[in-house]
Amino acid sequence: MNLVDVLNGVWNQILEITSLFVLPDWGGLIGLLPVLILLGLVAPFLTFVGLGTVIYLLRKPRVRLTYEEGPRIAEIGPGGEPVFPAGLVYCRRDGLIYPSGTNRCERCHDRLAVTCPMCGLGRPAHIDTCTNCGLVLKVKSRSVVVQASAGPKAGGAAAA
C-alpha cells in the first residue's frame, strides 16, 4: 500500500461522509429554493442599507467630535497676543483653546485657565465659580458657552 492508495482511501471516506450530510438535504434545499433566492436578493440589499446606515452613523458624529475634541489654536489679536473668548478654557502658554471640561494642557501640562464671561477675570479652569462676581460657569452645553461669549470683553489679556 503506497501513499497514493492511502490518500485515495481518505478521499473516498471524505466523499462518503460528505454525501451523508449533503444528499439528504437536497430535497429540503430545493423546497427552500424560493426562500434562498429571496434571501440572495434581499440579503445584499439589506446589507447595503445596513452598511450605509452604519457608515452614516459613524461619519456623522465624527464630524461633530473633531469639532468638540482637542484643542484649537486661539486667534491672534491685533497686539500679536492670542485672544481667548470669555467662558472658554485655554492655555495661555501655547495659545490653545480647549473644550469645556478640560483641566490640563495636552502640550505643556499646565493648568488651564478660563475668563469669566461676566466680569472678565481670569481663573484656573477647574474652579467653576468666579471668585470676583460669583458667576457659576457650568460648562455642560457648549452652545450656551458660545452664546455667553458673543460679546467678548477686551480679550483674556486683561485677565491675568
Ligand SMILES: [Zn+2]
Ligand atoms: Zn500649554
Ligand SMILES: [Zn+2]
Ligand atoms: Zn466673574
